[in-house]
Amino acid sequence: MDLYMENIIDHGQHPRNFGEPLDPADIDYEDENPFCGDYLHLTAQLDEEGRIKAVSWQGQGCTISQASASMLGEAIIGKTLDELREFNRQTILDMLGIPLSPTRLKCALLSLKVLKGGIYGLSDWPTDEGEE
């Protein structure tokens, strides 16, 4: 039961900010996890101070990847891009609060990968580290 704590199941079954892509969007990025086919498309809008004011995402995948996207979507609202650049693997792990094997870690980090891709563009992705 540890692995599927109540709030992960809850986010997985009732994802927050799930819906059609925002248009226009300041952040708009999609990607997938090739080994399992999990897919995520994330859009967000900034307010005039450069803080995230709205988030919408769609995706398909396991409870871990969906819950991670749902939690991350909530967590980024009100943050500046500079603050989002600080988000890392540990941010996600702390949010989920469960131990993850390397394979499931990829599920969990897909949301972060898409967020960072939306901020930096994937080719400018700063390190290998963050991707995996």
Added chain:
Amino acid sequence: MDLYMENIIDHGQHPRNFGEPLDPADIDYEDENPFCGDYLHLTAQLDEEGRIKAVSWQGQGCTISQASASMLGEAIIGKTLDELREFNRQTILDMLGIPLSPTRLKCALLSLKVLKGGIYGLSDWPTDEGEE
């Protein structure tokens, strides 16, 4: 010393019937052993009764392959093609009279392979067996 009995060294160092190809020739075939580069070209003429009356061969290779060619060249003189079809791996082993590992067996059997190629043409080679 077993491995290089006197008469093998002798045939190797003083090959019999070694020389330029016969022309015309009733049997004319050449081949090599790809794994070690041993090479043999054998020509022979038949008399009117269909018996080998003259043999000439040239080649390059180790003592085993040279001695085998030299001994085989002597052994086929006076034989009919039908008799030569009976020659097999054991004929060669008996001639050489020493134990041979599989790799050296290929050296020893090159002469047989070339003789049979000259008789049958390699594509009609009757069995895999004989080749190796």
Added chain:
Amino acid sequence: MTEPITYPLDIAAIRADFPILDQEVHPGKRLVFLDSAASSQKPRQVIEAMRRYYERDHANVHRGIHALSERATAAYEGAREKVRAFINARSVREIIFTRNATESINLVAQSWGRANLRPGDVVVLSEMEHHSNIVPWQILAEQIGFRLRYIPITDDGLLDLDAYAALLRDEPVKLVSVMHVSNVLGTVNPVREMAAQAHAAGALFMVDGAQSVPHLSVDVQALDMDFLAFSGHKMAGPTGIGVLYGKRALLEVMPPFLGGGEMIKKVTLEGSTWNDLPHKFEAGTPAIAQAVGLGAAVDYLSALGMDNILAHEKIVVDYALDRLSEIPGLKVYGPGPEHRNGVAAFTLQDVHAHDIAQLLDAEGVAVRAGHHCAMPLHKRLGVVATARASFYVYNMRDEVDALVEAIYNARRVFRLGG
């Protein structure tokens, strides 16, 4: 629960041969390994054969005259003969060692395909193929311009043989390449009849035997296959070795695949000539120890008897299909027991397959989740992923019970009821 059952094989003795099975994967959770279709476990006979080879006989093969090289060559070529006998090929020259089934298929595509396929030609695959039997052909088709056509599947997971006949009739088909047994549906395809039809239409017939050679007796002559590809690691052998069988007449005229040592007769700066079969297709130092291991695996399977292995698996799979069918919300894909072998892929309502696999793993039950390298098939089935339990000669009905219990547990976690 399991009723007493007599297996055709001594299952306790077999399990004792596989050291890996005897472990807890999580505290208090014994391993129930139901992932052999991805890769099987290895008996100690195979592991020991390789250890002995490295500890006593290793040297590079073929060109060596010293004792170790002679022994290594005899071991390597001896393994080739074992494989030849196992699939009843006519000659050891028809047995080419590769890395895996995937490389075997790529070899045929790159060598035979590049030499023989022209724009307008058709290669027939099927909708249930593993990526290994799709992507090599797509890559080549892109370069050459021939066309790929896929045999569709019926709703009960069989190849649509009418559609196959129509393809052969209506299209200029040069090659048919299909799997013998599906790694997702378990379907056993009628390759003997399909080969005869292909040949009648003037096409060659290649079989992906990755999921058949490990589980049932495959006779390349009786089935009249032109090419057969399979992997050592799925048939109790080591990783790092696969096999391509090809009819000698075809292999003889095919150009080489990779260039390098071993595969040449003569090299000059201006050009090269090729070695005899099978060496023409084995460039560089081969996977010697792995061939030895595969030979030991073939010995192991042969000693059990392929017919016994098949009978044993049937008992376990049939029981699994029965028990899985009683679980609410669970759907098993593929045909009924009479056309099926070795695997049961399923979904559980809308719970993602990864979540199922993880919850089963927490109970010690190892299954695989995902598209199983068959994305087109999953698209056809209308699902992104399935969970798959797969069985081999060391599995027992008790393990099916453990699987079923763990699935009930997953239902509870996902609030689907008990």
Added chain:
Amino acid sequence: MTEPITYPLDIAAIRADFPILDQEVHPGKRLVFLDSAASSQKPRQVIEAMRRYYERDHANVHRGIHALSERATAAYEGAREKVRAFINARSVREIIFTRNATESINLVAQSWGRANLRPGDVVVLSEMEHHSNIVPWQILAEQIGFRLRYIPITDDGLLDLDAYAALLRDEPVKLVSVMHVSNVLGTVNPVREMAAQAHAAGALFMVDGAQSVPHLSVDVQALDMDFLAFSGHKMAGPTGIGVLYGKRALLEVMPPFLGGGEMIKKVTLEGSTWNDLPHKFEAGTPAIAQAVGLGAAVDYLSALGMDNILAHEKIVVDYALDRLSEIPGLKVYGPGPEHRNGVAAFTLQDVHAHDIAQLLDAEGVAVRAGHHCAMPLHKRLGVVATARASFYVYNMRDEVDALVEAIYNARRVFRLGG
């Protein structure tokens, strides 16, 4: 006879790690293994790592969620990281597992070469190359129509660097591919300078490291190599695994080599997209246990220290060159000790190399005889075959003495005097 000598390494301890060394190959004849350039022996640490892997951790990698698959994936990817560190690559994405050095070179030829080489382009090799670094380019050149040019060698067995500079100046060179250390002459080529020259001329620089990576510290960044190919089995690792290092920017844009599972992101019946590095180049189930074994070999070599290994071998090789030079009628090929590593190839008057090898084997001394997959080099040397003694970290000067004594014996058999 050997004078007392202090080796930089504990040679007795090292020899105890290699179980195969402790045997008689013929009655009363202890093994003297001098054929490591063909394939090295394996320490028990490597053999055990693979056994343990099969007995505890094996499952297919990457797509599995259960405990064994996680462990297998961690072991496989952990080996990749070890190899990365061993050659100081920047990223694990630059480390591609292949079957052997030969396949690594073929991969570059078929992927980079097919995509980038055009009629009129020039690829520069050298006259001393192993067939593995000639034939793949000949096969492709035939298909595409680019030209091959060979750096000649000098009479003392070094690359003619003036000729190299002239080739780079006068020809439209797209790629230079040369061996780091010759498997026949022992020549250590100046790859750092050659890489700089190639780059200045706008060409890529690839290194066949089959004989260097096992014996000396190779740093792909310091040497600025674009590609580096090597084999596990020559560096105390198992058969069945090799490595291709490539600079990430190059690998990213190269098309795939083989198609199948693992190397795709998405497959539809219409086409496919490729996976991220390094998986794009690893089609099908990889050589998992062999990667684990290679990782253990890298650990073993690293613990000894590559500089110590080099220093140890230098002591043995220098001694061998000294002692061989005293044998009447014996000619050693290749440069003097200052440019040489690990091997001594020789002829003995007109005795065929196979006969030498067999007579040495009868004394327990394992050497290789033939063209050592370097026929063009042998043609340049004016001989059909050489006998080759090659050394690794487990060899001792006593074994050189055994070699020399066995050669004197061969002289007697062939009536060349004592």
